Each structure stands twice: as C-alpha cells, then as structure tokens.
Amino acid sequence: xxxxxxxxxxxxxxALVVVACGTPAAPPAVVQTSAPVxxxxxxxxxxxxxxxxxxxxxxxxxxVVVEATAAPAAKEKVLRINLGSYPDIVDPQKSSFxxxxxxxxxxxxxxxxxxxxxxxVPGAAESWKYNDKATELTFQLRPGLxxxxxxxxxxxxxxxxxMRNIDPHTAGEYxxxxxxxxxxxxxRGADLSTISDExxxxxxxxVSESVAALDASGQPCxxxxxxYAQEDCLTLKLTLSRPAPYFHTIMGIxxxxxxxxxxxxxxxxxxxxxxxxxxxxxxxxxxxxxPFVRARFEPNANYWGDKAKVPIEYAYITDSAVAFxxxxxxxxxxxxxxxxxxxxxxxxATLSKEAxxxxxxxxxAVMFHQKKEPFTDQKVREAFAMALDRDGWVKDVLRGLGxxxxxxxxxxxxxxxASDSWGFDPDAAKKAIADSTYGSVDKxxxxxxxxxxxxxxxxxxxxxxSKWKEVLGVDVKLNxxxxxxxxxxxxxxxxxxxxxxxxxCADYPDQQNWLSVYWKTGGFGERIAYSNPDFDKLVDEAxxxxxxAKRADLYQQAQDLLIKxxxxxxxxxxxxxxxxxxxxxxxxLTPQDAGWAGAQVPTSIDIDASKMPSQ
Amino acid sequence: MARFLIRRLLWLIPVMxxxxxxxxxxxxxxxxGPFDKDPSQRQVDAVTQKALNAQFGLDKEEWLDFAALSxxxxxxxxxxxxxxxxxxxxxxGQWRCGFICGNLGLSFRQRGLTVQDIVLKPPEGKAPWDxxxxxxxxxxLLALFFAxxxxxxxxxxxxxxxxxxxxxxxxxxxxxxxxxxxxVFGIFLIIIFAVFxxxxxxxPTSWDSPLVWILPTIVLGFGLLAQTARLTxxxxxxVMRQDYIRTARAKGLGExxxxxxxxxxxxxxxxxxxMGPALAGLITGSFIxxxxxxxxxxxxxxxxxxxxRDYSMILATTLIFALLIQIANMTVDLIYTFxxxxxxxx
Numbered sequence: 001x002x003x004x005x006x007x008x009x010x011x012x013x014x015a016l017v018v019v020a021c022g023t024p025a026a027p028p029a030v031v032q033t034s035a036p037v038x039x040x041x042x043x044x045x046x047x048x049x050x051x052x053x054x055x056x057x058x059x060x061x062x063x064v065v066v067e068a069t070a071a072p073a074a075k076e077k078v079l080r081i082n083l084g085s086y087p088d089i090v091d092p093q094k095s096s097f098x099x100x101x102x103x104x105x106x107x108x109x110x111x112x113x114x115x116x117x118x119x120x121v122p123g124a125a126e127s128w129k130y131n132d133k134a135t136e137l138t139f140q141l142r143p144g145l146x147x148x149x150x151x152x153x154x155x156x157x158x159x160x161x162x163m164r165n166i167d168p169h170t171a172g173e174y175x176x177x178x179x180x181x182x183x184x185x186x187x188r189g190a191d192l193s194t195i196s197d198e199x200x201x202x203x204x205x206x207v208s209e210s211v212a213a214l215d216a217s218g219q220p221c222x223x224x225x226x227x228y229a230q231e232d233c234l235t236l237k238l239t240l241s242r243p244a245p246y247f248h249t250i251m252g253i254x255x256x257x258x259x260x261x262x263x264x265x266x267x268x269x270x271x272x273x274x275x276x277x278x279x280x281x282x283x284x285x286x287x288x289x290x291p292f293v294r295a296r297f298e299p300n301a302n303y304w305g306d307k308a309k310v311p312i313e314y315a316y317i318t319d320s321a322v323a324f325x326x327x328x329x330x331x332x333x334x335x336x337x338x339x340x341x342x343x344x345x346x347x348x349a350t351l352s353k354e355a356x357x358x359x360x361x362x363x364x365a366v367m368f369h370q371k372k373e374p375f376t377d378q379k380v381r382e383a384f385a386m387a388l389d390r391d392g393w394v395k396d397v398l399r400g401l402g403x404x405x406x407x408x409x410x411x412x413x414x415x416x417x418a419s420d421s422w423g424f425d426p427d428a429a430k431k432a433i434a435d436s437t438y439g440s441v442d443k444x445x446x447x448x449x450x451x452x453x454x455x456x457x458x459x460x461x462x463x464x465x466s467k468w469k470e471v472l473g474v475d476v477k478l479n480x481x482x483x484x485x486x487x488x489x490x491x492x493x494x495x496x497x498x499x500x501x502x503x504x505c506a507d508y509p510d511q512q513n514w515l516s517v518y519w520k521t522g523g524f525g526e527r528i529a530y531s532n533p534d535f536d537k538l539v540d541e542a543x544x545x546x547x548x549a550k551r552a553d554l555y556q557q558a559q560d561l562l563i564k565x566x567x568x569x570x571x572x573x574x575x576x577x578x579x580x581x582x583x584x585x586x587x588x589l590t591p592q593d594a595g596w597a598g599a600q601v602p603t604s605i606d607i608d609a610s611k612m613p614s615q
Numbered sequence: 616m617a618r619f620l621i622r623r624l625l626w627l628i629p630v631m632x633x634x635x636x637x638x639x640x641x642x643x644x645x646x647x648g649p650f651d652k653d654p655s656q657r658q659v660d661a662v663t664q665k666a667l668n669a670q671f672g673l674d675k676e677e678w679l680d681f682a683a684l685s686x687x688x689x690x691x692x693x694x695x696x697x698x699x700x701x702x703x704x705x706x707x708g709q710w711r712c713g714f715i716c717g718n719l720g721l722s723f724r725q726r727g728l729t730v731q732d733i734v735l736k737p738p739e740g741k742a743p744w745d746x747x748x749x750x751x752x753x754x755x756l757l758a759l760f761f762a763x764x765x766x767x768x769x770x771x772x773x774x775x776x777x778x779x780x781x782x783x784x785x786x787x788x789x790x791x792x793x794x795x796x797x798x799v800f801g802i803f804l805i806i807i808f809a810v811f812x813x814x815x816x817x818x819p820t821s822w823d824s825p826l827v828w829i830l831p832t833i834v835l836g837f838g839l840l841a842q843t844a845r846l847t848x849x850x851x852x853x854v855m856r857q858d859y860i861r862t863a864r865a866k867g868l869g870e871x872x873x874x875x876x877x878x879x880x881x882x883x884x885x886x887x888x889x890m891g892p893a894l895a896g897l898i899t900g901s902f903i904x905x906x907x908x909x910x911x912x913x914x915x916x917x918x919x920x921x922x923x924r925d926y927s928m929i930l931a932t933t934l935i936f937a938l939l940i941q942i943a944n945m946t947v948d949l950i951y952t953f954x955x956x957x958x959x960x961x
Contacts, residue, residue: 082818089726096657171666173659189662193669269727274739290738292911294820317818319906321802326817329810484924488647491658507657524658 092257096173102595107280108257116588118509134243155213156227157258182210210239243544337577360574364503371529379436385422385569386429387471415511450497453480511555583611649723720927751912755898758836770847792841891947
C-alpha cells in the first residue's frame with residue numbers, strides 16, 4: 001500500500017497539472033485577419049516551449065509587434081465590455097435598470113436621441129414641432145426607415161409602443177413618465193379587477209386619439225398589420241393634457257422604443273429572451289444572449305444613421321476583482337473601475353492612462369425628513385448641512401471618485417448652476433443650532449442615521465456621524481438595515497427615516513426631470529414630506545413655458561428657491577469611472593453613459609487593431 | 616427494503632410542506648417586497664405597484680381568505696398566496712396548478728419567466744444539462760469526485776504514515792482547506808493560473824471546453840477535500856487499532872489486503888455519512904463560485920432572490936434543496952446497508 005498509494009496520489013496531481021498547463025493560452029475562437037501569413041508565424045512562436053518559457057515568449061512577441069507596427073494583431077475586432085449584473089428584463093416598456101437600458105439603447109432607437117453634448121437631436125424622427133401652446137407635439141419620421149430585418153418602420157410602430165407603455169396590463173416601471181399624454185393617467189390607473197370592459201375600452205380610445213399615427217394627408221393610418229406596412233404613415237401627433245415643451249426629450253428614452261407587436265405576441269412573456277423576437281431599429285442587432293454569460297451585438301446594416309464599426313460583446317461579471325484581473329489579462333476592453341482598485345490603477349503607469357473618470361448623472365444628498373423632529377426646523381437642517389466637509393468626503397471616503405456639490409442639478413446638464421449656500425462652515429453651523437428653536441445640541445431629540453447595511457455604506461455613514469459629532473457635538477445613532485428593507489422604508493413618507501442618504505440620477509437631460517419630477521408636491525420629494533407651493537408655482541410655469549430662455553430662467557429661480565430652504569444637505573455628484581484599453585478609439589464620453597464609457601454614442605467607437613497585443 | 620423506500624418517499628410530502636410553511640412565513644416577515652429596488656433608481660409609483668401586485672397575485676390573502684369563507688366561498692377560502700403557490704389557485708383569472716404539478720411560479724424580478732424556465736430549462740437549442748440546474752449538478756459532482764479522489768487516499772496515507780512528513784503535509788492541506796475562505800482561495804488560483812501562467816482565461820468565454828471547469832471544481836471541492844481527509848484519517852486510525860485487524864495480520868494476510876479488505880470499508884462509513892448531505896450542498900451551487908467565475912449555475916439565483924424578495928424563486932429553490940437533501944440522506948442510509956451488513960434498514 002505504501003508505495004503504490006503514494007504513487008497514485010502523485011500521479012493524480014501530475015495529471016491535473018499537465019491538463020491545466022498543457023494547452024496553451026486560450027486564444028479567441030474566431031480569428032479573422034487580413035494577413036494570415038503573419039498570424040501563423042506568431043502562433044507558432046507562442047506554442048513552443050514549456051509554460052514558464054511561454055510567458056517570456058509572449059512578451060517578446062508583444063514588443064516585436066509594437067516596434068514593427070506592420071503586423072496587424074491576429075484578433076477579431078470586437079468591443080468586449082463587462083457590463084456588471086445580468087438584466088432582469090430587456091423590454092422597452094418594462095425595463096428600468098441601467099444594465100437593461102444598456103441593451104435597449106443598442107438594439108432600438110427612439111424618435112429623438114441625445115448627442116455627445118446631451119442635446120436632444122433627431123433620431124427616427126427627422127423633425128418635430130409644437131403648436132403655440134405646446135399642447136400638441138407632431139413628429140415627422142424619416143421616410144424609408146427599416147428594422148434590422150428589412151421590414152418597414154413607421155409612425156404606427158411608435159404609436160403601438162407608446163400605447164403599450166401606458167396600457168395598465170403592461171405595468172411598466174416607467175409607465176408614469178408619459179403621463180403628459182391626454183388620457184394616459186386615467187387609462188394607466190384603471191382598476192382592472194373592477195372596471196367594465198366598455199369603460200376600459202373608452203379609456204383606451206381616448207389615449208388612442210391622443211397618440212395619432214397619420215399619413216401624408218393627415219388622415220389616420222390603417223389599423224393593424226396594414227398600418228405597419230403603410231409607407232406614408234410617417235407622422236405621429238401627440239396631444240398633451242397640459243403644455244409640456246420638454247416632451248420631445250422624453251421621447252428619446254427607452255419607453256418609446258418600437259418593439260414589434262407581432263414579435264411580442266408570438267414570443268409571449270418571454271419574447272425578450274430570444275434574439276429572433278428582439279428585432280429593432282437601432283445601430284446594432286442582438287445576435288445572441290446567453291443568460292449570465294455573454295450577449296453579442298452586430299452592427300445593423302439597415303440603420304439609417306452612421307453605421308456601427310465594431311460588434312459589441314457584453315459579459316456579466318459582478319465581482320469587480322475578477323473583472324479587473326480579466327481586464328489586465330486583455331480579456332475585456334472596457335470595465336467599470338471600482339473604488340477598491342483606484343489606488344492600484346493610479347500607481348501603475350499603464351493603467352493610470354487607461355482610467356477614464358468623468359462627471360456622472362447623479363446627485364446625492366443627505367435627506368432630512370421635513371416632518372420628523374428636529375428637521376422640521378430649517379435652522380437645524382442648515383446646521384447639519386454646514387457641518388459637512390464635502391471636500392474631505394470626496395477625498396477620504398470616495399477616494400477621489402466623486403465631486404462635491406451644493407446644488408441639485410449636476411454639471412454637464414442643462415440648468416446647472418454652482419451654489420455656495422450651506423457649504424462647510426463649522427462656526428456658522430454651531431450658530432445655526434443656537435439660533436434654532438432648540439437652542440442647543442443637548443435639547444435636540446434623538447437622531448438616527450439610517451442606511452442600507454453594506455461595508456461601503458458603513459464607512460460612509462460612520463464618517464458622517466463622526467463629522468457631526470466633531471463640529472456640532474451631537475451624537476447621531478447609526479441604524480443599518482437590510483437593503484431591500486431600506487428601500488421599502490424610504491419609499492413611503494410615514495416610514496421614511498429621519499435622515500438618510502439618497503440620490504437621483506437623470507432619466508433624460510432636462511431640468512424638468514430634476515426639478516418637477518422630484519421636488520414638486522406629490523413627486524419623489526414627497527417621501528421626505530417636501531412641499532413648497534411657491535416652488536410648485538415656479539416649476540409649473542416653467543414646465544409650460546415654450547420660450548427656452550424664459551424657461552431656463554424660471555427653472556433657475558425654482559432651483560435657487562429649493563436650495564435656499566435647505567431641505568436636504570446636497571453632498572456630492574458621482575463620477576463615471578471606467579478603464580478603457582488604448583486600442584479603443586472614437587469614444588465620446590457623456591454623463592448619461594449607461595453602463596459603459598461612450599455608451600451614449602456607440603457608433604463612433606472603433607478598434608485600432610495595430611495597438612492590440614497579439615497572443 | 617421496498618417498504619423502507621416507500622415509507623421514506625411518503626415522508627417527503629409532509630416534510631416539504633413544513634419547509635414550505637416555514638419559508639413562507641420567514642419570507643413574508645422580512646419587510647419590503649419584490650418591487651422595492653435600489654433607492655437611487657426611480658421607484659414604482661402607487662398605481663403601477665397596484666397593477667403589479669394584481670398581476671403577480673400579491674393582492675391575495677397570504678394564508679386563508681376568511682372574507683371569502685364568510686361569503687360561503689370554500690374555493691375562495693383557499694385561494695390565497697400560499698395555497699396558490701403550493702397546490703393551485705387563480706392566476707390572472709384562470710385556475711392554475713401549483714408546485715405539485717411542477718409549476719414553480721412566476722419570477723417576480725425576471726418578469727415573464729417562470730422559475731422552472733430560469734432554473735431547469737436550457738437555453739435555446741442546448742441539451743438539458745446546459746440548464747442552470749444542469750451546470751450546478753455537473754460542477755457539484757465534479758467537486759465531489761475531486762474531493763473523494765484526493766481526500767480519501769490522502770487521509771488513508773496520513774493515517775498509515777502517522778506523524779511522518781506525509782501526515783504533516785496532509786494536515787496542512789486539511790487545515791488550509793477548512794480555514795481559508797473560498798473566495799480568497801478562488802481569486803488566488805485565478806491570479807496564479809490565469810494571470811501569471813495564462814493556462815486558462817480569467818473569464819471563460821465558453822463552458823464547453825473541459826479546461827475551464829478545473830478551477831471552479833478545485834475551489835468548490837477543496838473544503839470538502841480537507842474535511843474528508845481529516846475524517847478518513849481519524850476513522851482509519853480508530854479502525855487500525857481494532858482487534859480484528861490484529862487478527863487479520865496474525866492470520867498472515869499481506870498488508871495491502873488488510874488495508875483494502877478490512878480497514879477501508881469500515882473506515883469509510885463516516886465518510887459516506889457526510890457524502891450525502893455534502894453532495895446536496897455542492898449541487899445547490901455556491902454563490903461565491905458563480906459570481907467569481909461567472910458560472911451559469913443556480914446558487915446565485917437562490918441568494919439574490921432573498922435580497923430581491925423574489926418569493927417564487929425563494930420558495931422553489933428552498934423546496935428543491937430540501938428535496939435534494941432528503942434524497943441524499945435516503946441514499947446514504949441505503950448505502951450503509953452495503954457497507955456494514957450489521958446495519959439494517961429498519
């Protein structure tokens with residue numbers, strides 16, 4: 001037993017090692033190159049030698065390629081991106097997460113879209129016009145638009161998508177965003193368990209009139225499949241329940257993306273999982289989608305605009321350490337840069353040049369519940385806001401991945417204006433407490449800081465609490481809760497905590513999304529019981545003003561009013577941070593990038609194969 | 616034997632029901648629901664929330680509908696969330712059979728997909744073992760073979776060579792296997808084999824080549840390997856000191872025969888005991904392995920479903936795991952009778 005058992009064990013180990021190291025480094029499956037001769041030479045070089053030598057040989061080959069610059073890399077040109085988590089659902093009228101939108105933005109296109117400066121520019125519609133009061137919005141679609149399978153795309157398709165978004169049976173997460181359409185809130189809010197079929201049909205008919213697909217002579221397009229095949233059905237007229245001169249911007253987001261009705265019906269509830277039903281009009285075609293593993297997108301030759309130059313592959317690694325290793329191993333071209341890896345990246349000469357850190361689309365603030373003591377008193381809110389050193393926060397807690405802010409709308413977005421109200425001022429903070437109805441810190445009731453219990457949030461909130469102790473001398477209790485519980489609590493005014501960090505990220509680049517949607521009475525600010533009738537009046541007027549300059553000024557007045565009342569402590573704007581390989585060219589970075597650097601304008605991206613290492 | 620099997624199989628039903636009840640209670644005790652997402656995202660408004668609740672049957676009573684009973688509606692009395700899921704109830708107006716018919720419910724998060732689609736159905740055009748359950752099953756079996764193939768001989772050798780360098784080496788392996796967390800071990804192996812040696816890619820592009828299965832198998836199986844080695848060693852040491860071994864040697868049997876025919880079979884009984892539940896645990900997938908290697912298994916679904924409050928997924932996966940563990944224990948009990956004839960099934 002002694003010798004043979006030992007021998008057997010050693011044999012097993014050796015076998016494992018041989019199997020693991022025997023095959024050379026996994027090259028990509030498809031190798032298409034215009035210079036096969038050079039490719040063969042490189043591959044032959046790599047295959048000789050034992051594993052240790054193999055590494056050295058690879059390095060040698062790399063330097064040879066760089067110096068020569070003549071040999072193109074023996075690799076297929078594809079943009080490999082690690083997106084993060086796999087989407088729950090990729091359906092234009094049901095999706096809401098960034099990773100889901102990252103898929104939709106490639107496959108489809110809306111009536112309008114946003115360029116690299118976040119201006120609303122023509123998409124499928126070549127022009128649009130409001131009536132004088134901005135209660136009617138008419139889109140003129142480009143003639144000859146096609147889906148990726150060659151079939152016709154016209155206004156009837158967009159009518160179907162908008163109707164589907166409002167349809168109560170769809171119950172999409174962003175259904176409320178088209179509530180300006182006349183009849184939409186009523187149809188959307190119909191109680192399906194009690195309403196009669198006739199009443200429901202009436203509500204639907206009202207909306208159908210508000211979303212009118214018209215032909216060249218102004219008559220409604222034909223119904224059903226005939227309508228979809230009608231070539232001159234190129235006008236979409238929207239009737240709005242009140243003036244909304246920003247509505248053309250809303251028509252650029254994913255809720256209007258024209259998924260095909262027949263595909264949705266043929267595929268049923270799971271239509272979105274199959275590339276044969278996800279036929280779109282965007283710059284890319286969904287080639288295949290392997291859940292949790294890969295998704296592949298090919299350029300769409302039938303796209304009306306600038307054709308995409310390279311195919312895109314998404315991977316779904318949620319572990320940032322693994323994604324980072326894979327990036328360094330040249331398995332990804334773009335990944336998200338996690339705060340934990342920032343030090344390593346900054347210290348490395350190559351990686352620091354590949355890091356792209358630029359302003360994002362979100363603002364975060366410490367929310368104070370306006371109806372819970374002591375934050376009912378504005379002076380107390382001011383004091384807590386002025387006790388926070390935002391520069392220190394960005395430097396120490398965010399490790400540089402962020403930017404301090406004292407205002408709501410972030411830089412890069414229309415309506416941004418820097419503010420200096422309620423900034424870090426320890427003396428003023430102490431004075432504000434003295435001026436408040438409580439008079440001094442020991443008269444304040446118990447204050448708790450609630451947050452979702454993750455290691456990152458623990459660090460952040462401990463910092464906040466220590467700052468308030470340091471400057472004001474107040475003891476704030478930390479209250480960590482499980483993450484879904486936290487979301488459930490913060491959703492409702494009655495259960496929302498006294499104080500918690502919350503943010504808002506732009507749905508579309510317009511002040512209306514930041515100010516009216518969030519802070520108007522009944523909007524998202526309702527959770528902390530924020531309600532200011534003067535603010536409501538200003539934004540209502542701004543929402544309905546057609547003149548852009550006057551509109552911008554009204555929104556600015558509203559924002560100034562919001563800041564003056566110190567309802568929350570505006571703290572920081574996020575940054576988009578990505579690592580991008582040097583051979584990825586043509587990136588146009590915008591704050592609204594959904595999921596990866598340059599996502600907003602994907603057609604300009606190309607890969608310079610000569611810069612890639614060949615292995 | 617047959618009676619034993621039938622009895623054990625019949626016991627499955629009440630056990631599953633109790634597990635379902637406990638899981639259901641705990642699930643609904645946790646605050647928040649499936650539509651409460653990341654706070655920085657736009658939250659569903661009240662109207663949409665109501666429509667979604669109606670669609671998914673969350674507007675029904677949880678256990679028993681007494682309001683329906685007071686109206687004399689016996690069917691309605693049982694048309695509640697729990698019974699709809701387990702046995703059957705009205706879904707979107709139609710009566711649909713529940714868990715006992717193999718309908719594991721609609722996923723609350725991955726809208727449109729049923730749990731059996733997510734977990735048991737392979738992607739288009741692929742074989743049944745390419746489903747999430749299939750992948751986890753394969754990885755679990757591989758990890759078990761790995762652990763047994765190396766752990767048992769290691770334990771045997773270290774018992775036979777007690778207090779020699781071989782014994783100390785196996786002790787080292789066993790201790791590190793039990794103490795080092797598998798996510799540390801995993802990233803360590805990735806860095807060595809993928810980044811330094813370029814033997815495998817960090818992120819496998821396809822799971823068809825057998826090479827990419829090696830690292831996940833090692834990481835998943837290493838803990839069990841360590842346990843098995845220690846257990847085998849301890850068990851062998853005990854058996855080695857038994858009288859019948861001395862008798863066998865006295866009879867003049869060669870050492871190899873003594874070990875193989877007499878020591879091993881008895882020493883393996885404790886190992887077989889842990890093998891059953893260990894296999895069930897391995898098959899149910901590991902969240903960490905799947906996240907780290909982007910492995911398309913079902914362990915990740917189980918863990919994220921809890922945080923997402925995906926009630927159907929939680930119930931379905933818990934019940935499947937309960938079933939697997941019971942079957943594993945049953946199998947282990949049967950194997951005992953072969954290993955030790957003194958043990959009878961009653």
